Amino acid sequence: MNLKELSSILGLSQTTVSRALNGYPEVSEETRRRVKAAARDNNYRPNPRAMGLATGRTRTIGHVIPVSTQHEIVNPIFADFIAGAGEVYARNDYDMLLSVVADVDEERIYRQLASRGSVDGVIVHGPRENDPRVALLQEVGLPFVVHGRAGAGDGAYSWVDVNNRHAFERATNFLIDLGHDRIALINGVETMDFARRRREGFLKAMKGRGLHPDASLMRSEEMTEFYGYRVAREMLMAPAPPTAFLISSMITAIGVRRAVEDLGMKLGREVSVVIHDDELSYLRNGEDIPIFSATRSSVRSAGQLCADMLLDIIRQPGQPPRQRLLEAELTVGLSTAPAPKIETARRAERR
Amino acid sequence: MNLKELSSILGLSQTTVSRALNGYPEVSEETRRRVKAAARDNNYRPNPRAMGLATGRTRTIGHVIPVSTQHEIVNPIFADFIAGAGEVYARNDYDMLLSVVADVDEERIYRQLASRGSVDGVIVHGPRENDPRVALLQEVGLPFVVHGRAGAGDGAYSWVDVNNRHAFERATNFLIDLGHDRIALINGVETMDFARRRREGFLKAMKGRGLHPDASLMRSEEMTEFYGYRVAREMLMAPAPPTAFLISSMITAIGVRRAVEDLGMKLGREVSVVIHDDELSYLRNGEDIPIFSATRSSVRSAGQLCADMLLDIIRQPGQPPRQRLLEAELTVGLSTAPAPKIETARRAERR
DNA sequence: GTGAAAGCGCTAACAT
DNA sequence: ATGTTAGCGCTTTCAC
Numbered sequence A, B: 001m002n003l004k005e006l007s008s009i010l011g012l013s014q015t016t017v018s019r020a021l022n023g024y025p026e027v028s029e030e031t032r033r034r035v036k037a038a039a040r041d042n043n044y045r046p047n048p049r050a051m052g053l054a055t056g057r058t059r060t061i062g063h064v065i066p067v068s069t070q071h072e073i074v075n076p077i078f079a080d081f082i083a084g085a086g087e088v089y090a091r092n093d094y095d096m097l098l099s100v101v102a103d104v105d106e107e108r109i110y111r112q113l114a115s116r117g118s119v120d121g122v123i124v125h126g127p128r129e130n131d132p133r134v135a136l137l138q139e140v141g142l143p144f145v146v147h148g149r150a151g152a153g154d155g156a157y158s159w160v161d162v163n164n165r166h167a168f169e170r171a172t173n174f175l176i177d178l179g180h181d182r183i184a185l186i187n188g189v190e191t192m193d194f195a196r197r198r199r200e201g202f203l204k205a206m207k208g209r210g211l212h213p214d215a216s217l218m219r220s221e222e223m224t225e226f227y228g229y230r231v232a233r234e235m236l237m238a239p240a241p242p243t244a245f246l247i248s249s250m251i252t253a254i255g256v257r258r259a260v261e262d263l264g265m266k267l268g269r270e271v272s273v274v275i276h277d278d279e280l281s282y283l284r285n286g287e288d289i290p291i292f293s294a295t296r297s298s299v300r301s302a303g304q305l306c307a308d309m310l311l312d313i314i315r316q317p318g319q320p321p322r323q324r325l326l327e328a329e330l331t332v333g334l335s336t337a338p339a340p341k342i343e344t345a346r347r348a349e350r351r
Numbered sequence C: 001g002t003g004a005a006a007g008c009g010c011t012a013a014c015a016t
Numbered sequence D: 001a002t003g004t005t006a007g008c009g010c011t012t013t014c015a016c
Helices: A005-008 A012-023 A031-039 A048-055 A077-092 A103-116 A131-138 A164-177 A193-208 A225-237 A250-262 A276-285 A292-317 B003-010 B012-022 B029-041 B048-054 B077-091 B104-116 B132-140 B164-177 B193-208 B224-235 B248-264 B276-284 B293-315
Strands: A061-068 A097-102 A121-124 A145-149 A156-164 A183-187 A218-220 A246-247 A272-275 A332-335 B060-067 B095-102 B121-124 B146-147 B158-162 B183-187 B218-220 B243-248 B272-274 B328-332
Touching: A005 A012, A005 A031, A012 A031, A048 B048, A061 A077, A061 A292, A061 B077, A061 B164, A077 A097, A077 A272, A077 A292, A077 B060, A077 B095, A097 B077, A121 A131, A121 A292, A131 A145, A145 A292, A156 A164, A156 A292, A164 A183, A164 A193, A164 A246, A183 A193, A193 A218, A225 A250, A246 A250, A272 B218, A276 B012, B003 B012, B003 B029, B012 B029, B060 B077, B060 B104, B060 B293, B077 B095, B077 B293, B095 B104, B104 B132, B104 B218, B121 B132, B121 B293, B132 B146, B146 B293, B158 B164, B158 B293, B164 B183, B164 B193, B164 B243, B183 B193, B183 B224, B193 B218, B224 B248, B243 B248
Parallel strands: A061 A097, A061 A121, A121 A145, A145 A156, A183 A218, A183 A246, A246 A272, B060 B095, B060 B121, B121 B146, B146 B158, B183 B218, B183 B243, B243 B272
Antiparallel strands: A097 B095, A156 A332, B158 B328
16 A cells, blocks of 8 residues: 555545645645544555655664674673664664674775665764764764763763763772772773773772772773683682672673682672672672663663664754653763754654 | 766766666676776765665565563573674675564564565564464565574474574483483473473483483573572472573573572582583583583574575575575574565566 | 645666 | 666645
């Protein structure tokens, strides 16, 4: 069922039917009612490609997932983020286009998305310091929201982030409260913004409590399981082993646990594995309340929020995104720059 | 830069330029060369929506990720699968459309994808027994490949699966070899095909070795961390606790480990956590070779294979997909039914 | 308030 | 081997 058929059934022109369906004000109430009813009854679905061709808009958001060329990890955290964002898209009748791409190809992909007009906007994942993608996207005029912070000036772009520094500061303080003073930080690659912030939180807490962080207990690598296993083993076998671990990834934590077991040490009291907030709550609340999913749900919220903000930006070209309430442990930054406009766009006054 | 502009630069008709670019045979060698050069120099990118409108094909594959309405888990395994599939799409210049959808809405989404023509085909995730989606997709004529088996007749559709039964049989046998006879099976929901197969593998090994599986040591639920924690704790505190666990999910295994720690028991020798093949190799090979990623990479291979098969099916309407070599622990089934044809399709003879 | 017609960028019959 | 023309299904301008 296409517009032509539908309009001939109704004895109206395609124009009128289109206008009625799209909420243009110049259609009579009566006609609009009839048209909407007929559309529903005939199970009419506008062809998104035809719409896209005509409007320049696609109702599609791109997510570019960079896969490192050196390691084959795909951060499982993406799954939660994507799920959150996907929910929002579904609710708003947007599609999600996922590009899994070798990190070296990222620029090409972004340019391609922009020049092909495959998407109305993109979410940027895993920002690095002074991430070139920000400038790139601004250059090609593709609206975007960054998941994490890319470390350019405030207000230069919009972002949503988990409050990494604060979470790690809290976790560190908590371990110190438990009596630990040799705390190992097993972190992700610190060119990644989130890893840098986690480190800062850790150091802030240590110094705030008069403790000297031991450089040999601070590592920064791609967060694989084996990385956790290897460095934990190394540290635990050294003359002055850590009494607690602060770990940046669930996967890496598994490796650490293995190392601890391997050495015949006891997990729990002797060595606490803390993966930011979630595990922290685990320790705090005892055995009955598993809050491990807390972080996963934060990430999911982050996905929702990112998507929501991006849709906002896209739908209100020329206006900064609106402020909003935050759930979970999230922080946001709103771009003060107006969003790029799509030339062809001429928003109808929604009724 | 669009076709019109490009052709006017070249002083040729749009038709000729289109034909040259798309490899139609009736273009002169010389012209083709010129056209291709000009396209490259002018950085010409065909508009995929316009192409889609004209051909009915979209060069887009849909992945529908069902999210349970009752639990908010998103299987992290999806991330690896998606990464594998995404790679193949990128290589073949296809797009991936991801729909995260409440399981109750799944049928609607599939129908929508079909009727809107948003995608050329779909990958079906998480099949259940006699999954209605198979019939649905056949009804609406959308080409598909199932990740896992949906338990209809052989040859009715194409699928790719990890060899679940075999993996669990091996793991169970291995535990028995180690001297265990009270082995707990902490499985996923057994209406899911993969969970049923894993159970079968477990039972086969147990019976094959003359052991009686204890019903109180076999559980089947949505694979969350807390589920692992809860049932492991229960089992370990019962009069006759298990001496080993066979667990269907990495996440659930984390819960089990916690339970073990909580009870002050020692992991490793006393209780072995086995998550199909990967952990099995871990145990077998000792501490230096972490093969934990084995399963993750199987899943990734499965993603690649699914995508590859689907593209095959789409590109050769009317022909069964070709046989292929398998890597990793995968099994495939090939549909004997011809793939549905897209009416508008008229494949050019690729030169 | 409604309709006719042009056009979005491309492909594919049908000429030549 | 190349061009002409008619769509694909929708939006939007312009006229009534």
